[in-house]
Amino acid sequence: MVEKVYNWEDGAVLDEHSKRKHKVLREYLSEYLRVRCQHPNQERFRIAIVDGFCGAARYSCGAAGSPIIILEVLKSAAEELNIARRDQGLRPIQIDALVILNDAIPGVVELCKSNVAPILAEIKDNATNLAVDCQFLSNDFEAAYPSIKQTIQTRGHNSNVLFNLDQCGHSKVQLRTISDILSSYPAPEVILTFAIQALLTFLPKTDKDELSKRLRQFGVQIKTLDDVEECLTNKAWLGAAERTVFDAFRGFGSFTSPFSINNPSGYRYWLLHFAKNFRARQVYNDILHQNSSSQAHFGRPGLNMLSYDPDQEGLLYLFEDDDRKRAIDQLHDDIPRALANFGDAIEMSDFYHGVYNHTPSHSDDIHQAIIDSPELSVVTPNGGPRRVANTIRPGDVLKLTPQRNFFSVLFPK
């Protein structure tokens, strides 16, 4: 596949996969800020956002690119959070954001500067409770990374750090850089786009026998690497790709969401989300359900999304209502079994930590399956029972009830 080239000077075309990506970015960032700024006693939140492949910020149709999306979300979050806080009688919260916009092409950065100028002026002149320090850079992302890291450090923004790495193609971000980001900050997150060829860099492409053997395990027949293009619409291929990507990033010790951007005419682009904290993955999963059909997962719906036998099971999961019904059925079985593996009781935060890397599920579905299950109970820190799904909190304890279902005890799967 030829790498897509963006002609920003003459007007870049916004394609369908980028629209889906932008919707996820906008809603995820907005929810991220809501969740991270919700403590009643908090009066300041500092964040660094790096848009490493920022483009010129406006498409030919007039739609906003990622730099404008980031600035618009910061502005509306500062407004909305503070209106809600005022209504609750809370003190305002100030958001201090360092935004670093980088693109390899100097002319693109100049266009970006002029396209973001109105929203930056609007923030400077009219936004209360928001300060944005916007820095522009023009370099290959990998070459720019050390100085980006240095800027984050010297400006004192090195706790909450979010990198949006919307590379064209697949080869412009090194795995070691993602690993470095995830190990350099207390609360790092990365949103990474890549095209399907990236998968081949993780596969033993010089050894075609090994490659075919590996894909055959997932029910994908591939005779030569040239057949990959034909495979793109094959759901089993989607499952194989997802599992391979997940395996490639497993060593990072983070929460990795390995889902492709949904496109039935070809699963060509992946939108990966990396975080160190289960809460980030929980928010991300919930946003994908809000954007149902934007991303696609092929495999099991419950807690063990990648452990399925391609000959027996494995379905497309598009984060839609019907998928959620299947997920709840599966979670009814999976959660008691997962809990039995931990022991018979566990704090909810530890349970989330243990399961979130392996599930596409919405947090509401996990909580509903827990409340519905006769095999499970949830106890508050005061020792009382939880009876309503949306009141479950990370500090609660999840327990196996003494009257467990006979079948699950006698015939564990």
Ligand SMILES: C[S@@+](CC[C@H](N)C(=O)[O-])C[C@H]1O[C@@H](n2cnc3c(N)ncnc32)[C@H](O)[C@@H]1O
């Ligand atoms: C997919 S476009 C970015 C779109 C933008 N993030 C958005 O959502 O509106 C990718 C951009 O990366 C730039 N680019 C290509 N190679 C690069 C590299 N090695 N480092 C940084 N930028 C690069 C291109 O000039 C292009 O503008």
